[in-house]
Amino acid sequence: xxVFSAVAVLVGVLALATVLGLVLRSRTGRAQYTTAPAAxxxxxxxxxxxxxxxxxxxxxxxxxxxxxxxxxxxxRATLVQFSxxxxxxCPGTRRQLDAVAAEHExxxxxxxxxxxxxxxxxxxxxLQTPTVLLVDGDGTVRTRFGGPPRRDELDRALDxxxxxxxxxxxx
Numbered sequence: 001x002x003v004f005s006a007v008a009v010l011v012g013v014l015a016l017a018t019v020l021g022l023v024l025r026s027r028t029g030r031a032q033y034t035t036a037p038a039a040x041x042x043x044x045x046x047x048x049x050x051x052x053x054x055x056x057x058x059x060x061x062x063x064x065x066x067x068x069x070x071x072x073x074x075x076r077a078t079l080v081q082f083s084x085x086x087x088x089x090c091p092g093t094r095r096q097l098d099a100v101a102a103e104h105e106x107x108x109x110x111x112x113x114x115x116x117x118x119x120x121x122x123x124x125x126x127l128q129t130p131t132v133l134l135v136d137g138d139g140t141v142r143t144r145f146g147g148p149p150r151r152d153e154l155d156r157a158l159d160x161x162x163x164x165x166x167x168x169x170x171x
Contacts, residue, residue, distance in 0.1 A: 064135040067120065068110055073135070076106030077161045080133040084115050087129040093148045097132065100154060104162060106137070136161045 001009075064073070064080060072078075079097045083090035094111065101109045114121035114129065124133065127146075134143040134157050143157040 064133070064139045064141060067112065072108065072110050073139070074101070074106050074108030074137070076104070076137045077108075077158060078135040079107065079109045079158075080135055081109065081111045082114050082121065082124070082126045082129055082131040082133075083111060084113065084129045089148050090130045093130040093132065096148065096151065096154075100158065104158065107158070107162075134158060134161060 064078065067080060079101060081090070081093060081097055083094070094109075097109045101107045112120055114126055120126075124131070124141075130145075130148060132145040132149050132154075133141050134145075134154075136142050142161050145154070
């Protein structure tokens with residue numbers, strides 16, 4: 001192999017790694033909607049992505065039942081953060097979610113340590129930390145974020161969950 005060939009291969013590998021890194025970075029913190037907003041009668045219907053965006057069509061992964069005692073959940077919405085003790089981005093995500101929850105009445109933040117509860121990580125197909133689920137007041141997982149949520153997307157998703165409750169719809 002000539003020097004030119006070796007340099008060309010090295011440049012190609014670096015370019016490929018850069019493209020893959022940029023693609024992964026662009027996907028981090030993006031919202032994956034698991035269900036459509038509630039209809040006026042309070043029912044939920046799957047959107048185009050369906051419930052598969054949380055990793056499985058099993059109903060247990062689209063609800064938050066059994067994650068924590070009922071009193072740990074907000075009556076309008078709950079931000080569930082999956083983290084580990086070694087997660088570098090989890091403390092910043094915790095602060096962000098605490099601030100968002102404090103800005104909205106009836107919204108709580110719940111943290112699950114997947115090192116202590118690996119069965120929960122498997123149930124929700126948690127492959128990275130932090131992973132954040134937005135759960136509505138009925139216990140249905142509405143949105144999932146892989147990585148620290150982007151604030152604008154988190155606000156939009158939370159507004160969609162809170163909108164029916166704030167517009168006078170019965171819960």
